[in-house]
Amino acid sequence: MYSTLKPLMLAIASCSCLYAGTAAADTIINNVRGYTFSGAQLLQFQALAFDDAGKVIATGKSAELAVRLPNARHVDGGGKTLLPGMIDAHGHVLSLGVSQMQLGLRATANLADAQKAIADYALRFPLNQWIIGGEWNQANWKLGRFPTAQEIDVVVKDRPVWLSRVDGHAGWANSKALQLAGITESTPDPAGGKIEKDAQGKPTGILVDAAMRMVDKVVPPASNAEQRAALNLALLELAKVGVTSVHDAGVSEAADKLFREYADQGKLTARVYGMVRGTDGLFDKVSQQGPLLTYGQDFYSLRAVKLFADGALGSRGAALMAPYSDAPHTHGLLFKTADDMYAMIEKAASKGYQVNVHAIGDAGNRQILDGFARLPASASASLRHRIEHAQVVALDDIPRFKQLGILPSMQPTHATSDMNMAEDRVGAERIKGAYAWRSFLKQGSRIACGSDFPIESPNPFWGIHAAVTRQDMAGKPAQGWYASQAMTVQEALRCFTLDAAYAAHQENSLGTLEAGKWADFIIIDQDMLNMPAKDIYKIRVLQTWVAGKQVYSVIK
Template structure:
């Protein structure tokens, strides 16, 4: 019997298919992974188990089955022993921000702060330790966690840092907190009008308080020095390291600009894109006009990169009350939130993108925002509609109950993030009340009508760890197992459903179900090795799952 190879050995060059498409049993290059507790879903979405898998040098799965069967059929294959550990197809995050994730590592996170005083102390300490930084930047604050009952102010931020501009984006990315120096540099005064799709928070005298919501953030971010090429490369390297360490072999990047596209192509071509990227172009403006001349980039560099979708926005976020609601907020009856664009402009944007053959993925949180998107997607000609191009609503967070069936009827894909529910449960029902909450984070309602739900995290707003997402989808609890029975548990998923959402359904949402999402013959050999069997352990322990190894196209890209 062939000597068992150590797991960390590099895989030898492998032979491939014969001229007739028959795999050569005499090949010295095939790699046989054995002694695995492996799971995958098949084309019928049935869960299957196997203990051995053969991958060729091109990185494609040739066969799965029992070790005895495959060793007999492929006696000359190089063997890699996986030590009896649980093996899953590489997981897919259907909504994240790659450069945002990498950039966040070099900025101050306020996520762990429990109150405003802690946040200000952290900011002061960070500023004192970062004397070389022209701007003090960070984010992930949440006034709901701080139990402020209001937004923080520029004056409060000034108490921590006043001699340099400071800017901190809220945890949902849809509001920002500036100090007075930053407000001065951005030219924001009492006379500055609210931009379309945005809001400048003001005090009783009409003075700007330091909080900018949604499109108003652009006023500030235009004066922040942009990242240079070296900083962007550093951010991409940091993001990729984090993504492969949590078992994400593919992500859908929800907002790709010109510089990001250039780096993704370069990294993919050079084999450095260790997590595959399915890109969504930011908007339908100048960069879209330029890149769409050649049509959607469906595959690049062995499917490491694709750019065949467009990302648009209908509204803001629930936490900052920027999400557009059909009726006023239950806890702020003076506002219904904000639509970023008039209905006719939304229709024009989705039609423009679809006419060029692009999938259209629109951010929508509130029920008014979701309705606007559904109405707009309904106007697309049949040849470019959601059944053909698989258009998506990103988040699909709060829908009027009558609109949920329309999503299925129009074949729209609800792309959702389970950890948003467990992060938002401390304020969501306050925002929308106990009736509208029935159409919020409504995973079971979508699954029941046959909708595919590609799951993601919206990193860096949430952790990119997909096991946190699976845990939230199944338990609808925080990591302290609260609330006891889960938050609106009637909308929870099973473990197998959540697993499907992070694999086959996410692959389908990127037109990639024939090459990714499961470990089946002919698909890429993207897989992970983890430290526990998520299908057998108590649900409460799923989020504790640790990734031991990550493999892309049959090559190891991460080992713990």
């Protein structure tokens, strides 16, 4: 491996000083197998030229660009593959960093593993007042039920423990955390949430959706130093996996302040397209000046709003029109009435904000489509409203996305993560409209692809692999899970680049390597367009560049 990377690494070493000073010059990255879209067409090129301002001058043949730009500095790309920077259309930036500082249970194979991980973490961090973390998934543990507070108590009972489910829509608390939150058998379910209780009416330790706030509000808030540490960790992780821009699905007031600060200081190494969480609080403040279309040379914007229709499928909080196939006593949860939801949509749209609504279940998706249908037609067309996830959609509602001009913002790895339980939840008929990428593409919808990190990995090549194969990394199922809904490699690449940029009104500045756009690009170790699809998840990012500056490299 080292011998094949050596020319590239030497090139990195030789050019690393170019951006330390203030000298102005054009740069040409030569000797690459480059790909970029131009409209619907995928083009290939040998070299990329960009100016000192970080804008693309041209792509083309090395010799032709050398003649056109005789004073340019040249960097040898070592024959590697160069792509536009990946855009994750749905992530949670600070949460990604926070997740790396907390207890993670994603890799636990069963409840006993999880209990051991909790106990080990408690021993390693004896001064932590709370044990915080998550990423647990009871479906992977084959429990056939949610875990309980008592199953944490047996390993940690003297300190509060609060662990979010992998989808972020349920939390697992021990008895100490329940006590501090004031949750007892007489505590009623909050609107849009559920306190799971046993046959005797006692809280089990599982809180779903809005009920999670009862614990969240008693957890000590992160300090400014902790927030900065989380952002630094998140930016590093995004650079490592080649994500040069992310749509942050739920920006708080603290996060907004931090993103602006980092943009002012030139410390953002990934562009952030922000969605204000909700239509009160921060929204009431920032909307007085109208949408923040761009800030800090396109490194930050705040021109969208994030709303929630329902919960998640794994915790049975997603709102379904008919009962869950594996739990006939519940339909899940709609968080708002139709009129209340429309009022929020209309409030944001009337002030010129794109409205992006989390909707997982078919009832959630229908409520939001109905709400968007009540807006003036011009509002949806110009603002490009989105449904985040669009995960389980009634078959007769899929065409409404195109008719109403609503963009489906979807996360391919959700399908391969959920395939172990999704059909159990919704049955053989409703699954036909679930994770239905091909159905959306066939009708001409532009899908914005993301990961929903840290719920899933931010690695876009894991997402592209899932989109193309509909398989896990072990190659299962052999023929792909509902493989008729798979994307082609080109479609998946476009979904993570140009179409994600379009979903943020940024297609004229990001998403392709066309003249005048920002020189956001990555160099990877394999040719994604000419390799077995089953191996795409193995792709490794060698370099990440944002605005013509190298923000990550593999150095041997």
